[in-house]
Amino acid sequence: MISSTERSAAPALAWPGAGLLLLLATGCARDQGPLGAGPVVPALQAGLAVSHLDAAPAETLAVQPVVHARDGTILAGVQGRVYFDPRALRYLGQPLTGEVFVLVNDGRAADGELRVASLRPGGLPEATADLRFLVLEAGAARSLRYVFEEAATSVGQALHQAGDLPLKERAAPPVDDIAPRRLEDWVVHFRLVERLRPRVAGDGIVYGDPTLNGVVDILDAAFTANVAVGNRPLLTEAMRDYAIAADVSPANLPGLGEASDPIPPGQNTDGSHTITILDAAEIANEAVGIDRPIPGQPIPGRTPRSGSVILTGLLTADRTLHRDTIYQLQGNVIVDAGVTLTIEAGTRIEGDGASRGALVVARAGNLIARGTRLEPVVFTCAGAGKAPGCWGGVVLNGLALVNHRDPGTLGVCPEKTSIGTTLLYGGCLVEDTSGVLQYVRIEYAGMSAGSGPVGGLALLGVGTGTVLEHIQVHGSLGDGIYVSGGNANLRQVVLTGNIGSALHWDHGWGGNAIGGAVQFLQVQVPAGGGDAVLGSTLAGAPGTLPRSEPDLYNVTVVGSVTGAGRGIVLQDGSSGVFRNVIVTRTAAAGFDVEGQDACDQVSGGNAFLDHAILFGNAPDLSADPDCLDEVAYGTAPLLQNRFVDPGLIAAANTLTPDTRPVPGAPAASGAVVPPSNQFFDLTVTFVGAVEPDVVGIVRVPWYAGWTRGWSGPTP
Numbered sequence: 001m002i003s004s005t006e007r008s009a010a011p012a013l014a015w016p017g018a019g020l021l022l023l024l025a026t027g028c029a030r031d032q033g034p035l036g037a038g039p040v041v042p043a044l045q046a047g048l049a050v051s052h053l054d055a056a057p058a059e060t061l062a063v064q065p066v067v068h069a070r071d072g073t074i075l076a077g078v079q080g081r082v083y084f085d086p087r088a089l090r091y092l093g094q095p096l097t098g099e100v101f102v103l104v105n106d107g108r109a110a111d112g113e114l115r116v117a118s119l120r121p122g123g124l125p126e127a128t129a130d131l132r133f134l135v136l137e138a139g140a141a142r143s144l145r146y147v148f149e150e151a152a153t154s155v156g157q158a159l160h161q162a163g164d165l166p167l168k169e170r171a172a173p174p175v176d177d178i179a180p181r182r183l184e185d186w187v188v189h190f191r192l193v194e195r196l197r198p199r200v201a202g203d204g205i206v207y208g209d210p211t212l213n214g215v216v217d218i219l220d221a222a223f224t225a226n227v228a229v230g231n232r233p234l235l236t237e238a239m240r241d242y243a244i245a246a247d248v249s250p251a252n253l254p255g256l257g258e259a260s261d262p263i264p265p266g267q268n269t270d271g272s273h274t275i276t277i278l279d280a281a282e283i284a285n286e287a288v289g290i291d292r293p294i295p296g297q298p299i300p301g302r303t304p305r306s307g308s309v310i311l312t313g314l315l316t317a318d319r320t321l322h323r324d325t326i327y328q329l330q331g332n333v334i335v336d337a338g339v340t341l342t343i344e345a346g347t348r349i350e351g352d353g354a355s356r357g358a359l360v361v362a363r364a365g366n367l368i369a370r371g372t373r374l375e376p377v378v379f380t381c382a383g384a385g386k387a388p389g390c391w392g393g394v395v396l397n398g399l400a401l402v403n404h405r406d407p408g409t410l411g412v413c414p415e416k417t418s419i420g421t422t423l424l425y426g427g428c429l430v431e432d433t434s435g436v437l438q439y440v441r442i443e444y445a446g447m448s449a450g451s452g453p454v455g456g457l458a459l460l461g462v463g464t465g466t467v468l469e470h471i472q473v474h475g476s477l478g479d480g481i482y483v484s485g486g487n488a489n490l491r492q493v494v495l496t497g498n499i500g501s502a503l504h505w506d507h508g509w510g511g512n513a514i515g516g517a518v519q520f521l522q523v524q525v526p527a528g529g530g531d532a533v534l535g536s537t538l539a540g541a542p543g544t545l546p547r548s549e550p551d552l553y554n555v556t557v558v559g560s561v562t563g564a565g566r567g568i569v570l571q572d573g574s575s576g577v578f579r580n581v582i583v584t585r586t587a588a589a590g591f592d593v594e595g596q597d598a599c600d601q602v603s604g605g606n607a608f609l610d611h612a613i614l615f616g617n618a619p620d621l622s623a624d625p626d627c628l629d630e631v632a633y634g635t636a637p638l639l640q641n642r643f644v645d646p647g648l649i650a651a652a653n654t655l656t657p658d659t660r661p662v663p664g665a666p667a668a669s670g671a672v673v674p675p676s677n678q679f680f681d682l683t684v685t686f687v688g689a690v691e692p693d694v695v696g697i698v699r700v701p702w703y704a705g706w707t708r709g710w711s712g713p714t715p
Contacts, residue, residue, distance in 0.1 A: 043069075043070050043071065043162075043163065044067060044068065044069055044070070044148070044151060044159060044161070044162035044163065045067070045068045045070065045162055045163045045164070045165045046065070046066065046067045046068070046078075046080060046146060046148040046162040046163070046164070046165060047065075047066055047146050047164055047165025047166060047167060047168070048063060048064065048065060048066060048082065048144050048145075048146045048165075048167050048168075049063075049064045049066050049127060049167075049168050049169065049170035050062065050063050050064070050141045050144065050167065050168075050169060050170070051063075051169070051170065051171060051172040052141065052169065053141050053142065053167070053169050054138075054139070054141070055135045055140065055141050056135065056138060057135050057136060057137060057138060058134070058135065059134075059135045060092070060132055060133070060134060060135070060178070061089065061132070061133045061134075061135050061140070061141060062130060062131070062132055062172030063082065063130075063131045063132070063133060063144060064127040064128070064129060064130055064131070064170060064172065065078070065080060065082065065116050065118070065127075065128050065129050065131075065146055066126050066127055066128070066165060066168075066170075067080075067124065067126060067128055067148070067151065067162065068126050068165065073153055074123040074124075074153060074154040075123065075124045075151050075152065075153055075154070075159075076119065076120060076121055076122075076123065076124065076152050076153060076154045076281040076284070076285065077117065077118065077119040077120075077124070077150075077151065077152035077225075077277040077278065077280060077281035077284075078117065078118045078124060078128050078148075078150075078151045078152075078277070079115070079116070079117040079118075079149045079150045079151070079228070079229070079276075079277040080115070080116055080117075080146055080147055080148045080149045080150075081113060081114065081115050081116070081146070081147040081149065082113070082114040082115075082116055082131065082144065082145070082146055083112060083113055083114075083144070083145040083146075083147065084112050084113075084114075084133070084140075084143055084144050084145075085112055085137075085140065085143040086109075086110055086111060086112040087136065087137065088135070088136050088137040088139070088140035088143055089112075089133040089134070089135060089136060089140045089141075089143070089144075090133060090134040090136060091106060091109040091114065091131070091133055092132045092133060092134055092178045092179070093131075093132060093178050093179040093180040093181060094129070094130055094131060094132060094178065094179075094180075094181055095130060095132070095175040095177060095178055096177055096179075096181060096185060096186075096189055097175065099120075101119075101186045101190065101222065103181065103182065103183055103186070103222065103225065103226055103231055104180045104181055104182070104231075105226075105229060105230055105231040106180055107230075114131070115149075115229050115230070115696070116128075116129055116131070117225060117228065117229050117277045117280075119221065119225055119277065119280055119281055119284055120284075121154070121281070121284045121285045121287075121288045121290055122154075122288075123154060127170065130172065132175070132178045141167070142167065144167060148161075148162040149696070150276060150277055150278070151277075152249075152277055152278040152281035152282075154285070154290075156249060156250075156251065156278070156281070156282055156285075156292060156293075158249070158250070158276075158278045183219075183222055183223070183226065186222075187219070205241070205245065205298075205299050205302045206245070206295075206296055206297060206298055206299060207244075207245055207248050207256075207265065207294045207295050207296065207297050207298075207299055208220055208245065208246070208248055208282070208283040208286055208287075208292075208294065208295025208296055208297075209241075209245050209295075210223055210224055210227075210240050210241050210242045210245040210246040211223060211239075211240060212239060212240065212241055212245070216283060216286045216287050216295050216296050217287050218284060218287045218288070220246070220283050220287065221280045221281075221283040221284035221287055222280075223240065223242075223246075224242065224246040224275065224279050224280040224283055225277060225280035227242050227246065227275050227698055228275050228276050228277050228279065228280055228698055229277075230698070233649075233650070233658065234275065234658065234698055234700065234704075235649075235650070235656050235657070235658040235701075235704055236649070236650045236653055236656045236657075236658050237656065238655055238656050242275055243273070243700045243704040243705040244266075244299060244373075244374065244705045245299065246275055246279055246283070247265065247266030247273050247274075247275060247279060247700065248265055248266060248279050248282045248283060248292075248294040248295050249265075249266065249276070249278040249279050249281075249282050249294070250265070250266070250267075250268070250278075251265055251282075251292075251293040251294050252264060252265055252266075252267060253293055256294070256297050256298070256299070256300055257299070257300050257372070257373075257374040257375075258300045258374075258375075259300075259323075259344065259345035259346065259370075259371075259372050259375060264372075264373070264374060265294045266279075272699055272700075273699070273700040274697060274698055274699050274700065275698040275700065276698070282294065282295055283295045299374060300346065300372075300374050300375055301323070301345070301346040301374055301375035305323075305324055305325055305326045305348065306324050306325070307324065307325040307326070308325065308326045308327075308328065309325050309326075309327050309328070310327075310328045310330055311327055311328065311329050311330065311333045312329075312330045312331055312333060313331070313333065313334070314334045314336055315333065315334065315335050315336060315339055315341060316336050316339060317339060318339055318340045318341075318342070319339075319341055319342070320341075320342040320343075320344065321341070321342070321343045321344060321347050321349065322344050322347065323344045323345060323346035323347045323375065325347070326348050326349075326350060327347070327348070327349045327350070328349075328350050328351075328352055328357065328382055329349060329350065329351045329352060329357030329358060329359055329391070329392075330352045330355045330357055331352075331355040331356065331357060331358075332356075332357075332358050332360050332392070332420060332421055333357070333358070333359050333360065334360045334361075334362055334365075334421065334423070335359075335360070335361040335362060335365040335366070335367060336362055336365055337362050337363060337364035337365050338364055338365070339365050339366070340365070340366040340367075340368060340435070341361070341365075341366070341367050341368070342368040342369075343367070343368065343369040343370075343377050344377075345370060345371045345372045345375040345376070345377065345439070346371065346372075346375030346376070346377070347377050347378075348378045348380070349377070349378070349379045349380075350379075350380055350381060350382040350391070351379070351380070351381045351382065351390070351391025351392055351393075351445070352381075352382050352391065353381055353382065353383065353390045353391055353447070356391065356392045356420070356447050356449070357381075357382070357391045357392055358391065358392025358393055358394070358395065358420060358445075358447075359379070359392075359393075359394050359395070360394075360395045360397070360418065360420070360421055360423065361395065361396045361397060361434055361435065362397055362423050363397050363398060363399050363423070363424065363425060363427065363461075364399065365397075365434070365435075366433065366434060366435040367394075367396065367434065367435040367436075367437070368435050368436050369435070369436065369437050369438070369440050370436055370438050370439070371438060371439030371440055371441075371470075371706070372439050372706075373439060373470075373705055373706050374705070374706070375439075376439040376440060376441050376470075376472075376706045377439065377440045377441070378440075378441045378443070379393075379394060379440070379441065379442045379443065379445070380441075380442075380443040380444055381443070381444050381445075386443065386444045386475075387444060387475075387715075388444055388446060388475045388476060388477040388497075388498075388499050388714075388715060389444070389445070389446045389447045389448070389453055389476075389477025389478075389499075390444050390447065391444065391445055391447055392420060392445060392446075392447050392449065392454070393442065393445030393446055393447075393454060393455060393456045393457065393458065393476065393478075394442055394445070394456070394457050394458070395418060395419050395420070395421075395458040395460065396434040396435070396457075396458065396459050396460065396462050396466065397418050397423055397424070397425035397434070397460050397461060397462075398425060398426075398427070398429075398432045398433075398434045398459075398460065398461040398462035398463050398466065398486055398488075399425075399426070399427030399428070399429040399432040399461060399463065400426070400427065400429055400430055400431075400432045400461045400462060400463035400464075400485065400486035400487050400488075400515075401413055401414070401426065401427070401428060401430060401461070401485060401486065401487070401508065401511075401512060401546065402414050402415075402416055402425070402426040402460075402461050402484060402485030402486065402507045402508055403485060403507050403508030403511065403537070403538060403544045403545060403546050403547075403548075404416065404485075404507055404508075404538055404541075404544060405426075409424060409426075411424075411426065411427060412428060413426060413427050413428040414426050415427065416460070416461070416484065416485075416507070418460055419449050419454050419455075419458050419460070420449035420450070420454070425460040425461035425484070425485075426460075426461040426485060427461065429463055430463055430464060430487050430512065430514050430515065431463050431464050431465045431487075432461075432462070432463030432464075432465055432466070432486075433463060433465030433466050433467075434462050434463070434465075434466045435466060435467075436466070436467040437457075437466075437467065437468050437469075437471055438467060438469055438470050438471075439470040439471075439706055440470070440471050440472075441471075441472045441474065441706070441707065441708065442456045442457050442471070442472070442473045442474070442476075443456075443474045443475055443708070444474070444475045444476070444477075444715070445457075445473070445475075445476050445477070445478075446476035446477030446478035446479075446498075446499070446500070447477065448477075452478070453476070453477040453478030453479075453499070453500060454478045454479075454482070455473075455476060455478050455479040455480065455481055455482030455500070455504070456473040456474075456475075456476030456478070456479070456480055456481070456498065457471065457473050457480070457481045457482070458481075458482045458484070459481065459482070459483045459484070459486060459488045460484045460485070460486070461484065461485050461486045462483075462486040462487075462488040463486055463487055463488065463515070464487045464488070464489060464514060464515040466488055468488060468489065468490045468491070468493075469490070469491040469492050469493075470491075470492045470493075470702075470706070471490070471492075471493050471494070472493070472494040472495070472496065472703075472706075472707045472708070473493075473494075473495050473496075473498060474494075474495075474496045474497050474498070474707075474708055474710070474715060475496070475497045475498065475499075475710070475715035476498040476499065476500065477499050477500070478498075478499065478500040479498060479500040479501045479502070479503070479504040479530075480495035480496075480498035480500070480501070480502040480503060480504075480523075481493070481495065481502070481503050481504070482504050482505075482506075483503075483504070483505040483506070483509045483550075484505075484506050484507045484509070485506070485507035485508045485509055485511075486509060486515075486516075487509070487510055487512070487514050487515025487516050488509070488515065488516070489515055489516070489517045489518070489679050490517075490518045490519075490521070491518070491519050491520055491679075492519075492520045492702055492703070493518070493520070493521045493522070494522045494703050494707050495521070495522070495523045495524075495532075496523075496524045496526075496654070496707075496708075496709065496710070496715070497524065497526045497529070497654070497710050497714065497715035498525075498526070498529060498530075499526065499528070499529055499530065499714075500529075500530045501530040501531045501532070501533070501534040502523040502525065502529075502530075502531075502532045502533065502557075503518075503521065503523070503532070503533050503534070504531075504534045504535075504536075505534075505535050505536065505548055505550060505574070506536045506537070506538065506539075506548065506572075507537075507538060507548070508537060508538075508544070508545070508546040508547060508548050509548045509549075509550050510548065510549055510550040510551070511537075511545070511546025511547045511548055511549050512546045516548075516549065516550035516551065517550065517551045517552075517553075517677070517679050517680065518550060518551070518552040518553070518555070519552075519553045519554050519674065519679070519680050519681060520554050520681075520689045520690075520702065521552065521554070521555045521556070521689055522555075522556045522659060522689040522690065522703060523555070523556065523557045523558065524558045524651075524654055524657065525557070525558065525559045525560045525563075525565050525586070525587075526560055526654075526710075526713065526714045526715060527560045527562045527563055527713035527714055528560070528562065528563040528564075528565075528713075528714065529560060529563060529565050530565050531565050531566045531567070531568075531569045532557040532559065532565065532566070532567050532568065532583070532586065533552070533555070533557065533567065533568045533569065533578075534569045534571070535548055535550070535569065535570045535571070535574035535575075535576050536548060536571050536572035536573070536574050537572050537573035537574045537575075537597070537598075538572060538573065539572045540572075541573075542571075542572045542573025542574075542595055542596075542597035542598065543573055543597050544573070547573060547574070547575055547601075548573075548574040548575065548576070549574070549575035549576055549577075549601075549606070549607070550576050550577075551576070551577040551579075551674075551675070552576065552577065552578050552579070552581065553577075553579050553580050553581075553674045553680060553684070554580045554581075554671075554684055554686075554687070554688060554689050555578065555580070555581040555582070555688070555689055556581075556582045556648075556651070556659050556688040556689040556690065557581070557582065557583045557584065557586065557590075558584055558585055558648075558651045558652060558657075558659070559583075559584065559585040559586030559587055559617065560585070560586075560587060560713075561585050561586075561587055561618075562587055562713075563587040564587055564588050565586060565587050565588060566586055566587075566588040566589045566590070566591075566592050566622075567583035567586040567589065567590035567591055567592075567614070567617060568581070568583060568590070568591050568592070568609065569591075569592045569593075569594065570592075570593045570594070570598040570601070570602070570607060571593075571594040571595050571598050572594075572595055572597070572598065573595065573597035573598055573601070574598055574601070574607075575598075575601040575606045575607040576601075576607050577607065577608045578608065578609045578610075578612060579608065579609075579610055579611050579612070579671075579672050579674070580611055580612070580671045580672060580674075580684065580686070580687045580688065581609070581611075581612040581613070581687070581688070582612070582613045582614075582615075582646045582648070582667055582687055582688040582689075583612065583613070583614045583615075583617060583620075584613075584614070584615045584616050584617065584646060584648075584651065585616050585617065585651075585652065586617040586618065587618060588617075588618055589617060589618070589619060589620070589621065589622035589623075589624075589630070590614040590617030590619070590620045590621065591609055591612075591614065591620070591621050591622065591630055591634055592622035592624070592630065593607075593622070593626075593627075593628045593630060594626060595627070596627045599626070599627035599628040600627075602628055602633060603628060603633075608639070609633075609634060609639065609641065610638075610639035610640055610641060610672070611639070611640050611641070611670060611671060611672040611687065612639075612641045612642070612687070613641070613642045613643075613644065613646045613666060613667055613670075613687055613688075614634070614641065614642075614643055615643060615644060615645050615646060616645070620634070620643055621633075621634040621635070640670070640672075642666060642670065644666045645665075645666070646661060646665060646666055646667035646687065646688065647661045647662045647664075647665025647666055647667055647668070648660065648661055648662075648665070648667065648688070649661070649662055649693060653709075654709050654710050654711065655709040655710060655711045656709055657709060658701075659688065659689065659690045659701070659703075660690050660691065660692055660693045660701055661686065661687075661688065661690075661692035661693065662692070662693055663692065663693055663694060663695045665692060666687075667686060667687045667688045667692065668686055668687075668692035669685060669686065669687075670686075670687055671684050671685050671686055671687050689703075690702070690703070
């Protein structure tokens with residue numbers, strides 16, 4: 001970690017008056033516990049002051065949120081809600097005067113609710129804001145009520161409790177110019193001028209700089225505060241990084257989020273990440289030269305790599321790949337049986353296109369690729385011109401059970417030939433491990449291995465001992481993830497822009513009642529892409545046992561509207577359970593079952609689609625005249641499927657998607673609890689892959705900050 005004495009304390013932005021006050025007002029709510037450990041909090045009192053308790057109709061009423069710290073603690077930020085009777089008061093706006101920086105989200109003012117946040121690095125006055133209302137009815141002032149939410153002290157401590165102050169009368173100066181104010185108004189009013197300071201080496205991305213201009217300034221604080229109260233979107237602005245760069249509190253020292261840091265900056269005690277007024281206060285303090293521990297520090301993993309190494313052939317001894325080096329795969333690089341390849345967080349591995357570079361793990365070999373949210377392990381292709389299929393991909397060969405034997409194999413349990421090599425996979429070890437893949441991103445793989453494009457990540461006979469979570473496969477020319485038999489479990493997976501099926505399984509995956517589970521899977525299909533989820537048991541012999549029968553819970557599928565890709569497809573005898581699933585915008589059927597053996601699994605009560613939301617597909621349920629009436633099945637009341645807009649914030653945005661349901665959306669509730677098998681998260685109450693947005697709590701979703709998107713119709 002870089003200590004505070006190693007950073008410039010000079011202000012990054014000049015303005016008139018170091019005690020600039022930032023105020024924001026929106027209609028939201030919040031109920032959240034402490035964000036981090038700290039000393040005993042002081043007692044606060046909070047309430048409202050008005051210019052005239054008995055204001056008459058047609059008068060302009062000044063309303064001031066008042067917060068008093070009884071022990072003299074200096075507050076840098078305060079956040080709360082103002083309630084009023086919209087039949088008696090009409091919100092007008094704020095004056096553009098003094099040192100008050102006012103940003104207003106008046107989206108719920110018509111409902112009689114404002115959220116107010118005030119920010120001043122040098123310390124807040126007791127009257128933290130000046131809100132003006134038009135009086136419509138006599139006695140309107142007495143309908144006002146203030147609910148305190150959160151305060152930030154000048155030393156970065158979060159306070160969450162305050163006693164109530166009674167409504168009182170306080171004189172306010174008359175003003176002529178009252179209007180809703182936006183960020184741009186205050187930038188002009190305060191004549192804000194950036195004073196640049198040196199960038200961090202590399203990408204120049206530092207904590208406290210969500211605007212990505214290489215410096216920490218008051219605009220960063222203003223933008224962060226806007227996100228905290230709902231004025232700006234958390235995820236969908238392409239040139240902003242709120243999920244990582246703005247998430248600076250609690251500091252969780254001494255680390256900065258390096259791979260060895262057990263609690264990175266911004267992580268709350270419950271493991272979540274939220275953007276609050278405390279983040280904005282920390283950034284504002286740093287911007288005016290009040291040194292803070294996290295803003296201005298480099299974000300791990302953003303500095304250039306210093307070296308390059310070529311990998312080829314068979315790895316016969318344990319090896320570690322380091323984050324400061326770019327590794328190029330030439331041809332098949334094979335991790336031999338009994339060998340462990342460890343890849344440090346933040347390491348970049350590039351596949352050579354000319355030789356079809358690929359990483360292949362043999363049976364009894366291990367790949368330990370343990371990235372982090374800040375430093376994912378990235379697999380991509382070499383060179384600047386990246387496109388689907390410009391390298392091979394990652395192949396794990398395991399010793400777990402498959403349902404079909406290739407000719408010439410001699411194992412006690414069935415064995416098959418791997419992809420692109422003569423290695424075998426399959427065996428009798430259900431709990432076999434091929435290693436750990438955590439926070440791993442695999443891009444632009446899928447180059448043909450002789451018989452057509454392959455999966456970006458191939459899990460071949462992989463057992464339950466393999467850890468597979470926080471994985472993105474993007475832009476594969478073939479499938480995103482291809483699973484052949486075995487019992488692998490997958491959690492928190494993002495599959496985007498893959499030309500083949502996003503998730504494709506075959507050969508008895510999960511077919512022996514152990515493993516084969518997926519939870520929190522998010523799919524975005526590109527224009528012309530294949531089926532989002534395609535399940536098979538064995539082509540040509542669909543009754544072969546063990547049958548493919550994975551359990552998928554909390555899945556979000558977003559189609560491309562164009563092309564022929566379907567949502568969830570069962571064929572060739574595959575079974576499967578699909579619950580808490582969203583399927584939307586697919587170019588063809590949202591749910592389709594093909595072939596008598598697969599139809600028998602559904603009609604016989606072995607395969608299920610229930611507690612799902614299907615909307616905007618073409619159609620939602622297949623109407624083809626085959627062995628199953630999907631419409632009659634899917635609309636059966638007992639299954640509790642819904643055919644309504646799930647209410648996702650920005651699911652069709654491929655560059656910066658936000659697949660959270662809006663507060664109160666259909667997908668925010670209606671889930672069924674998964675089975676208790678030590679794999680599934682049993683606390684879910686929502687449908688789809690991502691926890692819904694909550695009024696008043698800006699919670700960063702699990703996929704934000706380490707995944708990538710794309711623009712245009714194809715990756």
